[in-house]
Amino acid sequence: MNINRRELMKLSGMGVAGLAVTAPKIRSAFAGDIPQNQLADLSGNENPYGPAPLVREALGGKIEMVNRYFYAKQKELVKQIAEHEGVTTDHIVLGAGSSEVLCASILAYTSSEKRVLTADQSYSAIPAFTNGIGRKVVFVPVDDELKFDLNALYSRINNEIGLVYICNPNNPTGTMVDADKLRDFSASMPKNTIILIDEAYLEFSENFERDTMIDFVKKGHNVIVTRTFSKIHGLAGMRMGYSIAPPNISKNIVSHKMCKFMGPLGVVAASISLKQFEFHEFCRNKAKEGRNLVFNLCEQLGLDYAYGVGNFVFLDPKMPHAEFKKRMKMKGVDTARSFSPRKDWARITIGTTEEMNVFAKVFPEVINSYP
Numbered sequence: 193m194n195i196n197r198r199e200l201m202k203l204s205g206m207g208v209a210g211l212a213v214t215a216p217k218i219r220s221a222f223a224g225d226i227p228q229n230q231l232a233d234l235s236g237n238e239n240p241y242g243p244a245p246l247v248r249e250a251l252g253g254k255i256e257m258v259n260r261y262f263y264a265k266q267k268e269l270v271k272q273i274a275e276h277e278g279v280t281t282d283h284i285v286l287g288a289g290s291s292e293v294l295c296a297s298i299l300a301y302t303s304s305e306k307r308v309l310t311a312d313q314s315y316s317a318i319p320a321f322t323n324g325i326g327r328k329v330v331f332v333p334v335d336d337e338l339k340f341d342l343n344a345l346y347s348r349i350n351n352e353i354g355l356v357y358i359c360n361p362n363n364p365t366g367t368m369v370d371a372d373k374l375r376d377f378s379a380s381m382p383k384n385t386i387i388l389i390d391e392a393y394l395e396f397s398e399n400f401e402r403d404t405m406i407d408f409v410k411k412g413h414n415v416i417v418t419r420t421f422s423k424i425h426g427l428a429g430m431r432m433g434y435s436i437a438p439p440n441i442s443k444n445i446v447s448h449k450m451c452k453f454m455g456p457l458g459v460v461a462a463s464i465s466l467k468q469f470e471f472h473e474f475c476r477n478k479a480k481e482g483r484n485l486v487f488n489l490c491e492q493l494g495l496d497y498a499y500g501v502g503n504f505v506f507l508d509p510k511m512p513h514a515e516f517k518k519r520m521k522m523k524g525v526d527t528a529r530s531f532s533p534r535k536d537w538a539r540i541t542i543g544t545t546e547e548m549n550v551f552a553k554v555f556p557e558v559i560n561s562y563p
């Protein structure tokens with residue numbers, strides 16, 4: 193990887209003066225204003241380095257495009273993604289973030305009789321949306337390693353399950369189920385049950401090419417894989433994502449989408465970002481470095497943590513969540529909200545190297561400060 197320190201500073205928007213300079217550039221995903229003392233935003237599972245330099249460069253000159261619709265370019269992007277994933281274009285559906293294709297899949301494959309089956313400690317937007325449209329969710333607990341428990345899920349499959357949602361790697365735990373076991377699980381599903389695999393964080397893991405379930409889509413199984421430009425591509429604000437599914441399923445997803453057209457800047461950014469392999473490698477390595485730092489701190493402090501592979505770590509700070517969050521924030525570090533059912537565990541997003549240095553100083557102080 194040949195990003196040198198100067199480039200890295202440019203990438204992360206940092207000046208050589210260090211942390212004091214970075215503070216105004218950071219903001220919390222859910223807060224309107226930047227807190228005065230914020231040194232690190234480790235709350236929102238975004239990519240602190242993105243977007244890639246070439247994407248930034250291209251976007252600078254494209255603002256004049258936004259008075260137009262951009263159907264042709266959008267079609268080209270679908271073609272580009274299809275080539276990238278090794279499928280035909282009728283396998284790809286673009287969405288406003290992967291959220292849109294996830295929600296459209298739920299709309300398409302649940303009903304008053306058909307429920308979503310998923311784990312109790314996973315991406316909460318899925319049950320929230322399902323319940324919001326008046327449909328039901330069946331939960332099974334995650335296993336002892338906080339992974340999706342495929343045997344427990346299998347035992348709950350019946351006529352009432354329309355769709356099984358598996359987040360791999362899982363949010364907020366970061367854990368991954370073994371890809372081969374997931375393939376066996378998917379192959380064992382009844383014909384009318386859809387498996388929805390959310391791979392939002394997969395590209396942060398080391399064996400992402402081996403572990404994707406896209407090969408299963410190619411074989412024509414009832415599998416929908418979702419991907420996003422919000423994470424390793426660093427384009428969360430652009431709202432670009434897509435699903436990869438057999439053509440008949442993709443058609444059904446499209447018919448349940450709210451809007452067929454994407455914003456031109458997002459389309460341009462995604463198209464360029466898809467080719468930024470070196471940048472993605474850099475971000476993948478940084479996420480791993482950050483995870484290892486957090487794992488080591490947990491080991492030193494005697495804290496339990498989930499062995500995650502995404503750009504975040506889920507850990508037990510051994511104090512009430514509100515207390516942990518408040519104490520971290522007082523020292524300038526924003527962390528995520530609490531996640532049921534492990535309400536007192538904390539999710540730490542991996543920030544820039546500089547942010548993680550702040551975390552490494554502040555975290556033990558906070559842990560040791562609690563009686």
Ligand SMILES: Cc1ncc(COP(=O)(O)O)c(C=O)c1O
Pocket residue numbers: 237288289290291292315359362363390392419420421422428431432433
């Ligand atoms: C597991 C998971 N899936 C999907 C999303 C949705 O992301 P987006 O709509 O930005 O692609 C998120 C966002 O944080 C997520 O954590």
